Amino acid sequence: MKTVAILSRKGGTGKTTLAVHLASAAHGSGHVTLLADLDRQHSAVEWRRQRQDVHPVVEAVKPGALFARQQDAARAGVDLMIIDTGPSIEEEVEQAVRCADLCLVVARPNFFDIRAVAESAALAARFHKPVVFVLNQAPHRQASIEAPVLMEAVSALRKLGFPVAPIGLRTRVAYQRSVAGGSTAQDMEPSSSAASEILALWTWVEARLHEERPVARTPTFISADDRPAPMML
Ligand SMILES: Nc1ncnc2c1ncn2[C@@H]1O[C@H](COP(=O)(O)OP(=O)(O)OP(=O)(O)O)[C@@H](O)[C@H]1O
Ligand SMILES: [Mg+2]
Incomplete structure (x- = not known):
């Protein structure tokens, strides 16, 4: 079984959106797949309550019980556990990091998020866990040009x-609308740009989980016209 922890010290960066x-x-x-909700706010569990489909399984797990739950899940045939964490509480996030094969650290392209994720990445590195940054809520391109703030964030x-994940998520209403109804962008609009970028990111994460070392690639954001738009750094 592989385990992916999703974290960032800063609130509201998009951890739960990415997790679900x-x-x-x-x-x-x-x-x-098991989505373990470690956050005291239980946002992922709330999402599950809105949902018709029983999959993916979502469970509230107390940080102290996470390791045992991971072992039980592996014995029961779960092959992927995703852990959604809350902001700020380092001791609780530490439990998620300890269980993880890969830590996805989520940041929006702004100064405050990037300062906060530096600490989250340092926590994961302390436990020798691989870290990948995922940029969320990236602005859309204007006249085919990426916003300077996005390129500066990648660089920072x-x-x-x-490494920075080669697929980032743009700001899209589809994420907000779908999650509010216990759904996902790919369920609601399978041919949308949001669905494309989620599936591309998942494909990359899945491959990364089985790679020995990260492959450096230029981050790509799916543009409104559905064509991948490589960033020019
Ligand atoms: N790519 C996106 N485009 C548009 N809205 C987004 C995107 N990602 C997240 N959001 C919105 O941003 C808000 C915060 O997202 P979310 O709850 O996933 O963050 P979080 O990091 O889990 O927050 P917390 O730290 O409180 O757990 C939500 O309203 C969500 O719908
Ligand atoms: Mg959350």
Whole structure:
């Protein structure tokens, strides 16, 4: 079984949005998936309550019980556990990091998020866990040009010494609307740009989980016209 922890010290960066979308994408690609909700706010569990489908399985797990739950899940045939964490509480997030094969650290392209994720990445690195930054709520291109703030964020994250996922998520209403109804962007609008970027990110994460070393690639954001738009750094 592989375990992916989703973290960032800063609130509201998109951890739960990413967690439910990746868990759903993983389930859709045939993985027996458990989304463990470690956050005291239980946002992922709330999402599950709105949902018709019983998959992916979502459970509130107390940080102290996480390791035992991971062992039980592996014995029961779960092959992917995604852990959604809350902001700020380092001791609780530490439990998620300890259980993880890969830590996805989520940041929006702004100064405050990037400062906060530096600490989250350092926590994961302390436990020798692989870290990948995922940029969320990236602005859309204007006249085919990426916003300088986005390119600066990629550059700042790379300077921290960890890879940036080659697929980032743009700001899209589809994420907000779908999650509010216990759904996902890919369930609601399978041919949308949001669905494309989630599936592309999940495909990359899945491959990364089985790679020995991260492959450095230029981050790509799916543009409104559905064509991948490589960033020019
Ligand atoms: N790519 C996106 N485009 C548009 N809205 C987004 C995107 N990602 C997240 N959001 C919105 O941002 C808000 C915060 O997202 P979310 O709850 O996933 O963050 P979080 O990091 O889990 O927050 P917390 O730290 O409180 O757990 C939500 O309203 C969500 O719908
Ligand atoms: Mg959350």
